[in-house]
Amino acid sequence: MPSKDRIAYFYDGDVGNVYFGPNHPMKPHRLCMTHHLVLSYELHKKMEIYRPHKAYPVELAQFHSADYVEFLHRITPDTQHLFADELARYNLGEDCPVFENLFEFCQIYAGGTIDAARRLNHQLCDIAINWAGGLHHAKKCGASGFCYINDLVLGILELLKFHARVLYIDIDIHHGDGVEEAFYFTDRVMTVSFHKYGDMFFPGTGDIKEIGEREGKYYAINVPLKDGIDDASFTRLFKTIIAKVVETYLPGVIVLQCGADSLAGDRLGCFNLSIEGHSECVRFVKKFNLPLLVTGGGGYTKENVARCWTVETGVLLDAELPNEIPDNEYAKYFAPDYTLKIQNGNMENLNSKSYLSTIKVQVLESLRCIQHAPGVQMQEVPPDFYIPDFDEDEQNPDERVGQHTQDKQIQRDDEYYDGDNDNDHNMEDGL
Template sequence: MRSKDKIAYFYDGDVGSVGFGQNHPMKTHRLCMTHHLVLSYDLHQKMEIYRPHKAYPVELAQFHSADYVEFLHRITPDTLHLYASDLARYNLGEDCPVFDNLFEFCQIYAGGTIDAARRLNNQLCDIAINWAGGAHHAKKCEASGFCYINDLVLGILELLKHHARVLYIDIDVHHGDGVEEAFYFTDRVMTVSFHKFGDLFFPGTGDVKEIGERDGKFYAINVPLKDGIDDNSFTRLFKAIISKIVEMYQPGAIVLQCGADSLAGDRLGCFNLSIDGHAECVRFVKKFNKPLLVTGGGGYTKENVARCWTVETGVLLDTELPNDIPDNEYIKYFGPDYSLRIPHGHIENLNSKNYLTAIKVQVLENLRNIQHAPGVQMQEVPPDFYIPDFDEDTQNPDERISQHTLDKHIQRDDEYYDGDNDNDHNMEDS
């Protein structure tokens, strides 16, 4: 048992200032609310806080097609009319709208997950947190389900440079289809998703029968659930399956996507989980003492998202948080009772004991088909991605730096960096 976990936490206030649109369920503001709640509980004093670097297009193209990355880089709300056919091709539209600073938003949240993976790889921390990450639906060549760039896949690719096997766990109410698809043919990543499953529920995939193919056969695990699952049923099933997976697969690192739309009362969800039930999954995964990368994900009742990820930050820090929310910039959102915990929901639990047992038996049966911890030939570890320095003097001074970029170099009032954090070559100066 290691003495005390060293935790790196990534945040850039700009991720919470973009808008998907007034009537869109995704409110990036939830990230600012989470951060301020974390600060109000003084959790920042127990972690190392970093502003992530903005992922370069060439880094995003480690998974995504170069033409898709280039398109995201180019498109703006003002140029939509020029790209009608491309919008359809890359699935941008109602669910995945084009908004101001879209590409920069992607660069920041993806940069956070990539940086988190690199710090874990270099043993600079034991746990790395990027609540802005977790965009698990994005595909190689298209946006999907409010997700544009799949930071999780990029983070896992980074971890694979140092680890023979990576375990991906997803507790978002929606199936982690983009991550599963990316690693469907390999045994080097095992993807495990606990989600609501049904033909009419997005994305419509994630049946227990989807198990991976070729070298990846039996390395994709899906736990399809019905409406109304509660803390007790969910955590019991989660622990039984995850403990068996860790024992059999022996991952070198774990990535945990903590989508908060599986909480009771979520605008788009249909589960009955309380924050304590959701956080119990995080607590359980932490106990394996593996390098752990934790991200956000879905979550559409924003005050509950902020509550949940703050509690889970506390769990990762072994810190019990008082139920009374301290004063902070967003305190009015947490009324009328200003408490951290939320009650579980009242949707009827359609998951019978027999159904859950049958799912568990099926999953454990599939697990028996994998070799004990597949022996992967590790080649020489590739270096962290090298980004050339640009010589500013050779650039046209009129084009060199925009006011928008210039403003970024000024530390924002709503961020908190203790001292100077540029001790890593891929971290931006704070």
């Protein structure tokens, strides 16, 4: 009997307390709902729970341009009217609004993914989960698609210090364009994205012909899908492609972005996946027994996002969860049936068998162009990047140290945190 996986789970209650604004589909409140559902099923007792560090600007600038990071740090809702040029340059506006505590929000979710990568690197866990992460659209010099800082790229850069090859898999309904773009010219990261493509669907990239360039040629894989794909078609294609990818590429670690907007009934999505179908992909990836970093991503029907990521936390723990949702702080959102499972949608599946077969053949053809395990000619693994301890006295005196920061200064790194002290957040428009 193999020993149980050690699972590290990252969560900070403050991450769910920001508000993108009325009518904005992104509701970070879904992260509080997910966390409380995880607690109500007592899954926290089977994992190590950590509050992530807030990523330093210098860490964010490992990928993002320093001027963009500095601007995110500086801008506030009250001052944004003074910076029209910069807002346009960095693509901040309707999709990516400036809101209260924006930079701290980025620091927390990025810090969670960076911490997850470091724990995996140092073999302190087998699987690391950061549901707040997975913001895959952010670009080096700007925001995109509700994403400001690309925590996935930062996490992968961290993993590359210890692993010659990283596999990135994305099951969000939107193409993982920011991650693909960051690693488009290298063979050290293979990106595989399953997404809706066509009809001007955001972000408009992710054609099957996008396969990477230069050293990265054949190391970007795109699986463009049409509306209404169901569990059977999606999981069959997913398993065939991912099994071949792992066999061919032999990654040392896998990063799995579990965007829940690919579920049936999502406010912005148009797929027909049940939570069972979505989580079957997670179960399949876990079976490779490779170090695994799991993040959230999109997902705009909040109660279904919380259900999905709770079920997937259970899958990663090999825990069977009763369908009846235990009482918890957000129970009212799961009315009227208070169950974990959701109904399949009844959208027509526009992905014909012949269309899916063509996609599969093209992807497998691409994989054949890669020699087995690019072993020897890989560049050597670069040295670990050292982040100095910042002296509190030298930090910007204009930034008031809040109670939360003071509390953190007296916590040990390994202090157990069960998330029971979240503030209830009322700024919610109930969508």
